[in-house]
Amino acid sequence: xxxxxxxxKDGGLRRVKVWDLPVRIFHWSLLALILFxxxxxxxxxxxxxYHMWSGYLILALVLFRxxxxxxxxxxxxxxxxxxxxxxxIAYLRTLPVxxxxxxxxxxxxxxxxxxxxxxxxxxxxxxxxxANDDIxxxxxxxxxxxxxxxxxxxxxxxxNFYVLLALAVTHIAAVLFYLFYKSENLIRPMFTGFKLRPxxxxxxxxxxxxxxxxxVLLALAAGGVYLLVK
Numbered sequence: 001x002x003x004x005x006x007x008x009k010d011g012g013l014r015r016v017k018v019w020d021l022p023v024r025i026f027h028w029s030l031l032a033l034i035l036f037x038x039x040x041x042x043x044x045x046x047x048x049x050y051h052m053w054s055g056y057l058i059l060a061l062v063l064f065r066x067x068x069x070x071x072x073x074x075x076x077x078x079x080x081x082x083x084x085x086x087x088x089i090a091y092l093r094t095l096p097v098x099x100x101x102x103x104x105x106x107x108x109x110x111x112x113x114x115x116x117x118x119x120x121x122x123x124x125x126x127x128x129x130x131a132n133d134d135i136x137x138x139x140x141x142x143x144x145x146x147x148x149x150x151x152x153x154x155x156x157x158x159x160n161f162y163v164l165l166a167l168a169v170t171h172i173a174a175v176l177f178y179l180f181y182k183s184e185n186l187i188r189p190m191f192t193g194f195k196l197r198p199x200x201x202x203x204x205x206x207x208x209x210x211x212x213x214x215x216v217l218l219a220l221a222a223g224g225v226y227l228l229v230k
Contacts, residue, residue: 015194016205018104020073022214026065027190030121033058034168038161048137052128056225059125062118063221068214075104075206081111088112100184104195104203113171120164127157129229140229 033054040051069078087108094101101107106114129141131154142150178184189195197203 013196014199016104016197017193017208018075018189018195018206019193020076020208020214021193021211022068022072022209022218023065023076024190024193026061026068030058030061033061034121034164044133048133052137052139055125055128056229058121059129060218060222060225062122062125063224064214064218065118066122067217067221068209071209071213071217073206073209075106076209078111078115080206081106081108082115083108083111098182100182101178102203104197105206110174113167113174117164117167117171120160120167124157124160124164127153127160130154131157 037051037054037058040047040054068076071077074080091108105111129139130145130150132138132142132147132150133154138150145153175186178186
């Protein structure tokens with residue numbers, strides 16, 4: 001990992017690098033692919049081929065993020081934002097207070113929402129590998145199981161999307177809640193990578209992992225998915 005760059009700004013604040021480039025690219029790429037998958041799945045027909053390839057890319061991204069959660073930047077690791085019930089309950093009690101979170105990365109509640117989103121997306125992409133539409137499209141692994149099992153996984157693939165949609169709406173609502181109620185912009189750091197912190201803040205900045213490591217992990221994840229579907 002590399003030392004975290006910090007630059008002082010006016011008004012008694014400093015810019016702290018929180019989100020590395022791989023996490024930011026992952027975040028926005030995943031959003032774009034999920035929207036495209038939803039659209040192409042609804043249109044169907046000739047677009048189902050694109051829908052499947054979009055699902056493969058989503059699966060590769062999620063596998064990369066799971067690996068990055070163990071060996072990436074310290075703010076991206078699961079150990080930094082997955083806390084026990086006591087921490088989550090204590091954080092919930094602070095929600096009515098109209099001040100920004102004291103957490104540099106994900107807060108205890110947001111951390112678990114990220115974990116649940118990854119899990120639901122993994123289920124969505126995984127079941128899609130075995131799904132079928134009873135017309136012309138079958139997942140690349142559907143031939144490995146019975147038609148009845150494929151139909152059950154297709155049903156899960158269908159209804160799980162609504163779970164994903166509910167989590168996504170909740171995620172967006174939380175971001176807006178922090179923006180307008182707590183005056184904390186969580187969107188800008190996901191573009192720039194930086195958060196503003198008081199100069200006297202004692203929390204140590206995250207250590208940022210190298211982009212080369214992310215490229216290696218992404219290549220391995222993409223290669224694994226390619227071998228799986230082929």
